[in-house]
Amino acid sequence: MDFRLTEDQRALRKGVRELLARLFDREALRAAVDAPSLDRELWRELGAAGFFALRLPEEEGGVGLGLPEAVLLFEEAGRVLLPGPLVATHVAAGSVPGAAEGAVVVTDASEGLVPWLDEADVVLGEVExxxxxxxxxxxxxxxxxxxxxxxxxxxxxxLTAAEQVGSAGRTTETAVSYAREREQFGQVIGGFQAVKHLCAGMLVRSELARVAVRGAAVTGDPVEIAGAKLLADEAATGNARDCLQVYGGMGFTWEADVHLHLKRAWVRARLRLPAARAEEVVAANL
Incomplete structure (x- = not known):
C-alpha cells in the first residue's frame, strides 16, 4: 500500500496552509491571546472554504473527501494554533444544521471536559x-x-491527534530556524552538538506521530487511533518543551509563541482519550 500523499492531497494541504496564513496569521494569533473570544467571521470563512463540510457527501453540499484528507486539514490548524471547537463542529457537520457552513459553533460535553462552552451555539451532551x-x-x-x-x-x-502533529511540526521548524540564527560564543547555536540532538529528536517525534496518525486515518482501526493519539500527544508536548530549551530564556517570555504551543498541547492531551485510557486500549490489544 502506498501511503504517500497524492497530488490532490498535496494541493489540498497547500491550499489550506495558504488560507490559514491569510485568515489567521501571527498578528491574529497574538490579538486572540490578548482578547480571547471566538471570531465568528473567521468561523464562517472556514465554513465557506469547506473546512467543516470536508467529509460530507457532495449531494449533501459537502466536499466529498475522507478522513485522510481531514487529517491534513487539522494538521494545518494545529500548526497555527487555530482556536475554537474545530473538531466538534467538524464532526457534527452532518447532524447539526448550520455547522457545515460555519454558521453554528458546536462543542461536545460527552467527555467531561468542555471547551468553548460559553461561545457555543449547540452543545452535544448534558452540561448540568x-x-x-x-x-x-x-x-x-x-x-x-x-x-x-x-x-x-x-x-x-x-483529528485532535492531527492537531497535535501539526503543532509538533511547527515547533520543530521554529527551533531549527532559531538555531540557525541565534549566535553564542561567536557561532550559531545550531552548530552545538546538544542543540543538534534536541532538533533531531524533535524531528523524529513529529514524523513518527505523523505517520501513525495518517496510517490510522487510512485504516480507521480503534487501536491504531489510540496509539496515534499517544504518539501525537508525546510529540506535541515534548517538542514544545525542547523548543523552549533551544530558545533558552527567550522562549519563556510572553512575547514568544513557543509557550502557546506547549499550553495548547497540554489541553489537547486531556480533551480526548487521555494517555492513561489510550494506553489501556493499546495494552488490551497487545
Whole structure:
C-alpha cells in the first residue's frame, strides 16, 4: 500500500496552509491571546472554504473527501494554533444544521471536559453542573462536567491527534530556524552538538506521530487511533518543551509563541482519550 500523499492531497494541504496564513496569521494569533473570544467571521470563512463540510457527501453540499484528507486539514490548524471547537463542529457537520457552513459553533460535553462552552451555539451532551476552569491555554476556555466519564468519538480523537502533529511540526521548524540564527560564543547555536540532538529528536517525534496518525486515518482501526493519539500527544508536548530549551530564556517570555504551543498541547492531551485510557486500549490489544 502506498501511503504517500497524492497530488490532490498535496494541493489540498497547500491550499489550506495558504488560507490559514491569510485568515489567521501571527498578528491574529497574538490579538486572540490578548482578547480571547471566538471570531465568528473567521468561523464562517472556514465554513465557506469547506473546512467543516470536508467529509460530507457532495449531494449533501459537502466536499466529498475522507478522513485522510481531514487529517491534513487539522494538521494545518494545529500548526497555527487555530482556536475554537474545530473538531466538534467538524464532526457534527452532518447532524447539526448550520455547522457545515460555519454558521453554528458546536462543542461536545460527552467527555467531561468542555471547551468553548460559553461561545457555543449547540452543545452535544448534558452540561448540568458545569464548572468553569482556569485553563492553562489562553485560547481554550474550559468547563468541567462533574462525574462525567470520558467517552471519546474515534474520529474526534484522530483529528485532535492531527492537531497535535501539526503543532509538533511547527515547533520543530521554529527551533531549527532559531538555531540557525541565534549566535553564542561567536557561532550559531545550531552548530552545538546538544542543540543538534534536541532538533533531531524533535524531528523524529513529529514524523513518527505523523505517520501513525495518517496510517490510522487510512485504516480507521480503534487501536491504531489510540496509539496515534499517544504518539501525537508525546510529540506535541515534548517538542514544545525542547523548543523552549533551544530558545533558552527567550522562549519563556510572553512575547514568544513557543509557550502557546506547549499550553495548547497540554489541553489537547486531556480533551480526548487521555494517555492513561489510550494506553489501556493499546495494552488490551497487545
Amino acid at each position: 453542573g458545569a464548572v468553569r476552569l482556569r485553563s492553562v491555554d489562553p485560547l481554550t476556555p474550559l468547563h468541567r462536567v462533574p462525574g462525567r466519564e470520558h467517552r471519546a468519538d474515534l474520529v474526534a480523537v484522530l
